[in-house]
Amino acid sequence: MLCNVHPEFHYFHPINFFHMKKGFLLFGMVHCLVLVGFADVRLPAIIGSHMVLQQRATVKLWGWSAPAEKISITVSWDTAQYSVTASRGARWISEIKTPTAGGPYTITIKGRNTLVLEDVMVGEVWVCGGQSNMEWSADQGLKQSKEESPSATNKKIRFFYVPKSTSQYLQDDVQARWVVCNPEDMLHFSAIGYFFGKQVSAQTGFPVGLINSNWGGTPAEVWTPAELVYNDPDLRKAAEQLQPSQWWPHIRGEAYNAMIHPLTNFAIAGVIWYQGESNVGTHWGYRRLFTSMIESWRSAWNNRFPFYFVQIAPYAYGDTHINAAFLREAQTQAAAHSKTGMVVISDLVDNINDIHPSLKKEVAERLAAYALGDTYGVAGLHYKSPQYASHTREKGAIRIHFHHVPNGLISKGGAPTDFQIAGSDGRFVPAKAIIEGKTVLVFSTEIKEPVDVRFGFTNTSMPNLFSAEGLPVNLFRTDQ
Numbered sequence: 001m002l003c004n005v006h007p008e009f010h011y012f013h014p015i016n017f018f019h020m021k022k023g024f025l026l027f028g029m030v031h032c033l034v035l036v037g038f039a040d041v042r043l044p045a046i047i048g049s050h051m052v053l054q055q056r057a058t059v060k061l062w063g064w065s066a067p068a069e070k071i072s073i074t075v076s077w078d079t080a081q082y083s084v085t086a087s088r089g090a091r092w093i094s095e096i097k098t099p100t101a102g103g104p105y106t107i108t109i110k111g112r113n114t115l116v117l118e119d120v121m122v123g124e125v126w127v128c129g130g131q132s133n134m135e136w137s138a139d140q141g142l143k144q145s146k147e148e149s150p151s152a153t154n155k156k157i158r159f160f161y162v163p164k165s166t167s168q169y170l171q172d173d174v175q176a177r178w179v180v181c182n183p184e185d186m187l188h189f190s191a192i193g194y195f196f197g198k199q200v201s202a203q204t205g206f207p208v209g210l211i212n213s214n215w216g217g218t219p220a221e222v223w224t225p226a227e228l229v230y231n232d233p234d235l236r237k238a239a240e241q242l243q244p245s246q247w248w249p250h251i252r253g254e255a256y257n258a259m260i261h262p263l264t265n266f267a268i269a270g271v272i273w274y275q276g277e278s279n280v281g282t283h284w285g286y287r288r289l290f291t292s293m294i295e296s297w298r299s300a301w302n303n304r305f306p307f308y309f310v311q312i313a314p315y316a317y318g319d320t321h322i323n324a325a326f327l328r329e330a331q332t333q334a335a336a337h338s339k340t341g342m343v344v345i346s347d348l349v350d351n352i353n354d355i356h357p358s359l360k361k362e363v364a365e366r367l368a369a370y371a372l373g374d375t376y377g378v379a380g381l382h383y384k385s386p387q388y389a390s391h392t393r394e395k396g397a398i399r400i401h402f403h404h405v406p407n408g409l410i411s412k413g414g415a416p417t418d419f420q421i422a423g424s425d426g427r428f429v430p431a432k433a434i435i436e437g438k439t440v441l442v443f444s445t446e447i448k449e450p451v452d453v454r455f456g457f458t459n460t461s462m463p464n465l466f467s468a469e470g471l472p473v474n475l476f477r478t479d480q
Contacts, residue, residue: 052209
């Protein structure tokens with residue numbers, strides 16, 4: 001048996017073990033087999049049969065092989081041939097152009113061995129990230145997922161479920177695989193992710209790939225590169241106040257390293273995100289943390305993709321009764337960041353003592369409406385909740401003006417609730433409110449000369465004020 005042994009592999013020789021000629025022969029045979037095994041072209045888990053590639057894009061295919069190995073790639077959607085030579089570090093990466101949405105296609109990758117990827121779709125790819133409210137599925141008893149399961153056979157929707165993992169160092173692969181949406185796998189997949197993908201696909205006709213990478217209980221710090229947290233005194237201070245748990249990590253960057261970074265060569269359309277409950281106690285640093293996280297992801301992907309997220313729901317946190325309002329305010333401020341969007345769900349809570357509201361389908365529909373209107377340009381959608389714009393002082397009252405109220409405001413079940421008003425002493429008392437067209441007039445007989453207004457600004461507020469289109473008005477305060 002002949003085998004050319006490269007000098008780089010000499011450190012494998014356990015000389016003291018082989019005392020006989022037969023031993024050296026056995027070692028040579030094993031050594032050759034090892035080399036051949038390492039020469040095989042290999043792919044990361046995110047690249048495989050049944051995957052969805054981002055449409056109308058230059059996407060990356062990459063993997064490992066023997067050093068300097070020449071690799072050719074062909075795709076069934078055109079006649080172009082791509083070739084690449086692996087580096088001396090045994091890595092290779094190639095860029096290919098994808099067509100408009102369609103499929104199924106095949107991709108053939110040839111080196112010393114041949115890999116054929118089958119049933120590949122081209123469409124839209126979205127990462128579904130966050131903590132437990134994004135993670136929740138029928139596994140946690142969600143009725144909506146269980147009811148949907150029997151009809152969840154859909155070849156246009158593909159799942160990639162990243163398992164929970166952490167690392168102190170950046171990783172380049174995960175243990176997962178693409179699967180076609182089916183009733184069984186849908187039961188275990190993010191309910192919000194599934195319903196989001198279903199609506200986007202139904203409205204656009206595009207195949208949708210959903211990458212599920214989330215972990216219940218995790219603060220945003222673990223999803224942010226550690227150096228960004230360590231190098232910012234305020235973010236470091238907030239991170240040091242995080243409470244360890246046996247159920248989830250709290251060390252900065254560890255989930256990012258293992259569950260996000262391995263995906264960053266894979267082209268995506270955008271991210272949907274539901275997280276924040278675990279940062280209520282450090283709400284004062286959340287805006288900077290969250291926007292830093294978003295920018296770090298965009299930098300890693302080299303793509304300023306849209307990032308749509310869910311404002312945390314009303315819940316009885318048992319603190320000062322206002323910390324969650326501060327966190328929601330921080331999320332509102334973060335929504336002013338470039339190419340982000342926030343959906344308000346203060347009306348989608350069935351129990352303020354349950355941190356996991358069960359109405360995940362409705363949350364997903366609001367995220368999908370945002371993506372359809374903002375990213376895909378679907379006309380006629382109202383997807384932005386009314387938001388405080390300004391206020392004017394009138395005799396004994398304050399008038400609130402709003403953004404995103406094209407057809408005015410309504411209140412459900414009586415006069416608008418959850419308003420407070422204060423004078424110059426900063427003491428807030430319950431207030432009455434009257435809808436007047438696209439504005440609200442707020443007043444109280446206790447405050448003769450009002451200065452500031454708060455709306456929905458407690459942990460558990462579920463106001464009844466909506467746009468005429470049915471979207472809840474976002475919380476706000478005029479005081480600082």
